[in-house]
Amino acid sequence: MPHGLSVDTEGNLWLTDVAMHQVFKYSQGQRVLTLGEEFVPGSDSTHFCKPTDVAVSNDGSNIYVADGYCNSRIVKLDANGKFVKEYTMPEEEKQLVIPHSIILIESFGLVCVADRENGRIVCFNDGQMDEEGQVKAIIDHPLMKTVYAITYDAHKHRLYAVSGKDGKHRAVGFTFSAHPESFGDLIATWEPKDSFGEPHDLTLNVNGQSLFVGEIRPNRIDVFDVLN
Template sequence: MEYLTLLLVFIAFVLNVNGRAFHERFISSSSDSDERTITYKVIGKQPLKMVSSDQDSQHEYKLGQVSGLAASVKNPNRLFIFHRASREWNQESFPDGVNFDKNKFGVIPENTILTVNTRTGQIIDQWGNNTFYMPHGLSVDIEENLWLTDVGMHQVFKYSKGERVLTLGESFVAGSDSSHFCKPTDVVTSNDGSNIYVADGYCNARIVKFDSKGNFIKEYSMPQGEQPLIIPHSIIIMETFHLVCVADRENGRIVCFNEENDDDQTNDYDQVKAIIDHPLMKTVYAIDYDPNKHRLYAVSGRNGKNRALGFTFSVHPESFGQLIATWEPHDKFGEPHDLTLSVNGRSLFVGEIRPNRIDSFDVLN
């Protein structure tokens, strides 16, 4: 409760002036860095190489475009990967910008979901062939169920032990009402499983909240008159602070909404509780949260002269939104698309779509 009170006081002080919500950019410097900033490092390692086995031999596995990553909540050395195998998203994939050309491209015949041992690179399990059309988002809930989005199908799926147990949205039907999506990008669930949040998406500028059975509760979007979300691309929950935060990709910012009051169906200023941005973060593709050390991780894409970078922000109540560090691989990022943090907070993984690889990092302190 003490952290929550401090956060609310901080937000009330820095985010509201004359009744209007606003945000500041937080840039750390050597003159005001504390001990956490000085000793904290993210160290790039070699990209993760995956090894597949058959009856006769072992061989390196060739990834497709890596659209989604999720770390196991039970094993710090286990990673789930959602990739596009032989499928590539190009100008012909969505001829009208919304509808996937399923007649031309069809379903992906190869396995699209991998479970990997991050210490050895060994593929433990793989499945998802003849199931997906354009894979995108992936998350894991507290029971290690997989949640996936397919932007071609305009749908969200929950899988338990490889079996589909819940579907949201109508197959290949785009929409913006309470039962349809338009190219949904990501999905996350509350720790108790009672709430589902969907980032929707490439066509819609909103977050949609459902109960555990898929019943619509409400949606979040920017207040009227404010810059709307432009491709909400990645989503997390910070339950301690009652925040649901989204990577607002093309605006280059992270927007955090108040997820407490389900009775309030209006899109007013009370919904937006914090906005984090930085001059180097021209776009932001993915975010993840370390609840133990109160850190928010983000990765940007290339934009003009700005190269893609990883960012670590503080979400301590007294320094919410302050930049702690930037980081990148030794040979720079190509086109990062998603990131995930191991359950022990010691390893970061970034999935890229060009080149098709998974970057690996050690988190020190």
């Protein structure tokens, strides 16, 4: 059951498979790295449990896995797939419930995750060793009852998110500021003219001018022009 799909700066394709409990790396169509044990779930340093998404640092030295549907953590690995650290919420705070989408904001030393069922975005400190893994910021909004996917525009310093719908609230897209002095401030909300069905993932094109949202029920891709 392939789920999370991303491409690193070297053009390698990364894929999570929630049924196999694994993460795969492909180079030129060939699988070159497999993480996790096939069909064996777990929560230790060598296993995942239905991992949802993966992100890779620009220099390729670190791999981050949102783990996921039955674990509530972010796993940090080195370039060879060796366990480095896991990020979780402090015991006294609300725990992650289905970390569903993950991004890196390397200029600020942040790893951010869509905490789906809690309807928020949680950003962990990944820059300073003495604070690594600590919660740096939490972004939430009254309309954001669930958060399925997030993506980051390093040029405009914006964070985009899509939320799901429930009985009282429709699915909506969000644009948040990612500037240091206004991090997490809401810039805009958006949706297609005929409204979202169930948005599940989103990404920007290379020049940051178009935003693509993948939906299920209906199965379609919505394309939005990014306004300055």
